[in-house]
Amino acid sequence: MSFLSSVYAYLFYFAAFVLVAGLINKVVQYARTPAPLKVPTTPAPTTTAGVAFRLTREVVFFESLFRGNKWIWIFGWIFHFGLFLVTLRHLRYFIDPVWAPIQFIQPFGVYGGMAMVVGLAGLWARRFLVDRVRYITSLSDHLILGLLIAIGLSGLTMRFFAHTDIVRVKDFFQGLYVGQINPLPADPLLLLHLLLVAGLMIIFPYSKLLHAPGLFFSPSRNQVDNPREKRHVAAWARRLEQD
């Protein structure tokens, strides 16, 4: 048992490191790469506040996707919003004492879990039913959907049918903060759930899940439409002017 707990402890140390270091690496890379031309998709906001509002609408409501395809939008939004609630609900394992808003969100987190699975199922169905989407789907797209659904289903099963000792689960994660390996309940579903989550954390910085930071760095969405008012020149382009 303690061997298994150790394996999971090191797995989560590793997964957390890969997730954080990988994402920081990517974000730094995006931030350092210049955007030499003004290319917002217009009509675009003419002020920074306007751009912040545009990005907020994209992040919260998936505005462009809404205009593009209502089916993808409804399934995609249900999945992401569900995942958001689930994540908030799970914060109770990682903070002590648990903040009041997180306590309040607990029941909604369960609905979030269901919504997440429904949304994912809809997105996955499209990959089989719509010929255009089938054409662009690669094996990794199926695997990521399978991974997320399996995380959702194993979690929901533990919530409703095969309960695990969540007090010990919390002890396990609290212990990781101070380098102490507390025993993890040896329930197969819990171990599967955690294994998949660690897997998700590890692939995040190396897969299409990079769309999350990517949106904030997308020049067609994050640039202010003011090229006539303000001269915009990248460092490498300025060097051309000195020739």
Added chain:
Amino acid sequence: MAKAVFQVPELKQYPEIPEIDPGVMAHSAPFKSKEQFQQALGFPGELVDDWQGKAIDKMGDLLGRYRSLRVYLDSCVKCGSCTDKCHYYLGTKDPKNMPVGRQDLMRKVYRRYFTLAGKFFPKLVGAEDFTEEVLNDWYSYFHQCSQCRRCSVFCPYGIDTADISMAAREIMDHIGVGQKYCNEIIAKVYKVGNNLGLPGPALADTLEGLEEDVFDETGVEVKYPLDQEGADILLVTPSADFFAEPHVDGLIGYGKVFHEAGVSWTLSTHASEAANFGMFIGSYENMRRVAMRIREAAIKLKVKRIVFGECGHAWRVAYSFLNTLAGPWDFLDPRYPVPQHICEFTYGLIQESKLNLDKSRNDDMVLTYHDSCNVARASRMGEKPGGQFDIPRAIIRASVNHFYDMDEETIRDRTFCCGGGGGLLTDDLMEVRVKGAQPRLEALNNVIQEKGVTHMAAICAICKSQFTKVLPYYGMDMDQIVSVHQLVSNALILTGQNSDDDEDEAADEAA
């Protein structure tokens, strides 16, 4: 009626999303650029040795210089939102003409050489070596993208296939695989000053002819000056405006508007071209070199303002990039934006009631308006976002009595490209041009049927040329496409214009 060796798509009452038909457009590829034109642009003349390695190096270079490329190649989740948005997919059914299908041609190479997942698990993530087969696909399908940005409107991350096409063409140019049409034209700009290779004396001759025509028609001496030092305004307009129909009617209109405004203006032989095909081939260096001609002309002619004529991608380069490429413009009059669009100029005069427009002079036409892609999705006019939609429409409404918009889904920022933009306006790409025009012409056909529309106005030289050529394939007339400033020109009664000319006409008709 033009003859086609391919099936011209049907125009339906309600748009249909076709089922995919893989590979049907793989045969479509433009003529390759000759050595001399490649070299004029600073590219190798023919396919280089170790082209694969050099292409990957160039891709790495671009990934380090363009955030857009890096973010767009990483971020796609294959959601499918863009799959039915490209006019070339809708018209050809080839899934590599779906925006994501086109992007994936580059993305699979990017993944193979630049990502961990693609290096170790290529099959899993759809990564592929840059083989000759892939290069052929690149050449074919990256020349079936008109860089219209319609896909970027509907992408949840704003991924713009135009940027990816530009990068792909830049990479291909750097290994000696260039497109004849674009590269030959840019070489001509360097040599003569415009896309069409019209030398100064020919321009002067044409402009003189226009002055005579306008005088005969109106009895007013409207000038079309060339290289006039000290003029207030430098007009930079696509060279098609000098002779092609209906472009030239637009140029006549600009001149009349300037005349009524009482400003002095001039064209320039050195910068006798608004178009900047450097953008189409994704070459910052060439785009900058082409743009610098405008700066040089403005300095030499000592003008105070720069105004651009009706041209779509030229307005993108002008509005969005000119300050970056050829600025700062601190030597020009700071009271005016640099550059201005001719529509902004004309709209200003209409607002001040300085133009005497008689709408009934356009009563032989029922108009609709085609939002040109680069104006719609890559630029602005006026102070407010969306001015690029409202200002041209306001000008048309001030000039005609009968105007109807096409289906909302196909105008403004959702407008369909004409099918000939992005460096595809060449006869060797006729099939893709005709098929790509289908979504736009379907919407046009519907307003023709339902509202009795007879003509479509546009503010882009490429749109005008493309429609002139492809309308007949769909059983329409080539002269159903008109310039916006042609409408202004028709309606405008110049100060001092023979006031009795309407009566004369009526008398003529009676006789």
